[in-house]
Amino acid sequence: MDHFSALKQAIAAIAPLSAEEWNAFSEALTTRRFPKGEYLCREGQVEHYIYFLGKGATRHYFQREGREFTVDFHFEGEFVTAYYSFLTRKPSPVSATAIEDTEAILIPHQQLHEFYDRHHMGERIGRRIAEYQYIRRLEREMALLSLTAEERYAALVMRNPALVQQISVKHLSSYLGIQPESLSRIRKQFGKP
Template identity: 50%
Template sequence: MLRSDRIKNIFGQLVDLSPEEWQAFTEHLEEVSFPKNSFLCRAGETAHYLYFIYRGAVRVYHQTEEQEFTLNFHFENEFVTAFSSFITQTPSRVNLQALEPVQASRIHHQHLYQTYQQYHHAERIGRLFAETLYVQKTNREIDLLSLSAEQQYLNLLQKNPKLISSISVKHLASYLGIHPESLSRIRHKLAVNS
C-alpha cells in the first residue's frame, strides 16, 4: 500500500472523496523524516504544517523554567501539529519532538485551507477531525481528574504497548502528572501481578 493510501483510507471512513478532491489534497503532500529527538515544531515558532505519521512517535510538551509537561503522544497513522498554533497561525506554546525516528507526510497550512475553500468534502473532513480532537482533549482532561495514574498508564499501554515500553519513564511520568519514582512503582506492581 502506498503511504498516501493510508491517509486516503482514514479519510474514506469519514467521507467519500472524489478523485479530483483527493488529487487536490495529495498534490501538496510532502514526505519528510525527522531523526530521534529532533523537533517538528518548537515553542515560539508558528506551526505551518500538519503531519501524518507513517512511522515513529511524537511527544507534545510544554516547558516552563522548572519542568516539562507532556500533553500527548502521537503514533503511527495519526495526524499531529501544534494545533492551536496551526489554526491561528500564531507562535506555538508547545514543542513537538520525535521520540524515535519519524517518517511522515505533511501539508502546509495555506494549501490545506485552500483545499477546504475549494472542496466541501475536504472542509467536512477538517471539521470532523476538529470534533474528534475536541472529544479526545475532553476525555484526557476527565481522565486526569478522575482516573488514577495507574489506570491512565494502563490506557496508554493498551493503545501502543510496544512503543510505550520504549518511552522514557521521565516522559511518561510527565504525561501522567506524577514523579518518575511513582511510575516505576506502578510498572513494578504491574509486572509482579502479570
Template identity: 40%
Template sequence: MEEIKKFIDTIYPMNGADWNFFSSKLRTETVKKNTALIRIGEVENYLSFISEGIVRFYIPKEESELTFGFLFENEFVTAYDSFITQTPSHYQIETLTNTTLWRIAFQDLQEVYKKTESGNVIGRRMAENMFLIKSKREISLLHKTAEERYLDLFRERPKLLKQIPLKYIASYIGVTPQALSRIRRRIT
C-alpha cells in the same frame, strides 16, 4: 501515500478529483529521532500525517519537562491551536523515533477547504476528534488516580509503553519516575 488515503477514507471518503487535488499539496519529509517539529514561540504552518514514527507534545521546564501527548503512525500531528490561529505555539512537538511525515501547509489546506467537496467535512470531523481526545485527557486528570491513568494507558495504547521512555510516560500521567516505578511494582 496510500496509508493517508485509507485513513482519510475512514473519516469521509474523498472522490477522485478531491483526492488528486489534496494529494498534490502533500509533501513528504523524513526527520531523525529527537527533532523538534515545532518549538515554543514558533507558528505552526503544517498539518502532518505520521506515516512512520512517534512524536510527543511537551512543555519544557527547568526541573523537568511536562509531557502531555503522544501520537503514532497513521495519526495527524500539529500544534493545532497555533495552526488554526496562526499564532505562536505555547508548547513543543518532537520526534521520539525517526519519523516520516506527509505534510500540508496552512495555506494549501485553506485552498483544499475552498476547492473540494469533502475537505471541510474531513476537517470538521478531525477537529471534533481532537477535541474528544483532549476532553478525555482532561477528565482523566481530574477524576482518576495516577494508577488508573497508567492502567488506562496500558489498555488503550500498549505500544506506547513499549516504545517510549518511562520518564515521559510518568510525566504524561502526572507523576515522578519514582512514583511510576512504585505503581508498576504494585500492579505486576
C-alpha cells in the same frame, strides 16, 4: 501499506473523497523523516503543517521554570499538529518532537485551506480533524481529573504497547502527572521490570 495509502484510508474514514478530490487534496503533500529528537514544531514557532504519522511517535510538551510538562503522545496512524498555533497562526505554546525515528506526511496549512474553499468535502475533513483534536483534549482532561495513574497508563498502553515501553520514565511520568518512582511501581504491575 505505504504511508499515502494509510493517509487515504484515514481520510476516507473521516470523509470519503472522490478520485478527483483525493488528487486535489494529495497534490501538495510531501513526506519527511524526523530523526529521534528532531522537532516537528518548537514552542514559540508558528505551526504550518498537520502531520500524518506513517511511522514513529511524537511527544507534545511545554516548559515552565526549567521543567518540562508532557501533554500528549501520538503514534503511527494518527494526525499530529500544534493545533492551537495551526488554527490561530500565533506562536505555539507547545513543542512537538519525535521520540523515535519518525516518517510523516505533511499537510500544509495554506493548501489545506485552499482545498476547503474548492471542495465541499474539504470543509468536512477540516471539521472532523478539529472534532478529533477537541475530543482528544477533553478525554485527556477528564482522565487527569477522574482516572488513577494506573488507569491512565493502561489507556496509553492500549494505544501502542510496544512504544509505551520505550518512552522515557521522565516523559511518561510527566504525562501521567506522577513521580518517576510511582511510574516504576506501575510498570512493575504491568509486567515491565
